[in-house]
Amino acid sequence: MIVCSCNSISCRDIAEAVDDLIIEDPVRALTPVQIYRAMNKRPRCGSCLAHAAELVNERAACLRGSQSYACKHGHSPRHACPGVNNASHRVPPPQPVTNGMART
Numbered sequence: 001m002i003v004c005s006c007n008s009i010s011c012r013d014i015a016e017a018v019d020d021l022i023i024e025d026p027v028r029a030l031t032p033v034q035i036y037r038a039m040n041k042r043p044r045c046g047s048c049l050a051h052a053a054e055l056v057n058e059r060a061a062c063l064r065g066s067q068s069y070a071c072k073h074g075h076s077p078r079h080a081c082p083g084v085n086n087a088s089h090r091v092p093p094p095q096p097v098t099n100g101m102a103r104t
Helices: 011-024 032-038 049-064
Strands: 002-004
Touching (some): 002 011, 002 049, 011 049, 032 049
């Protein structure tokens, strides 16, 4: 389904961008603008942003196993989302936060 007709962005495109960004950083807060930027696009008329935000939140919640958002499909975090490459449901566990300095 097309979410953004200005940029020809589909639900699948948004889901794949969310997957990629969450795999990079599982605790990252995501916004539609970040998703568009990850696809090298930007919102034009803005009429899609509310729907894009809903899709971003649903997909991120499904991948993270959040209790605050329920997947509208009623699936567990590693479910088979319709129309999306389900091999991407492989979010690594969060890594411990470090200050970037090696211990000696």
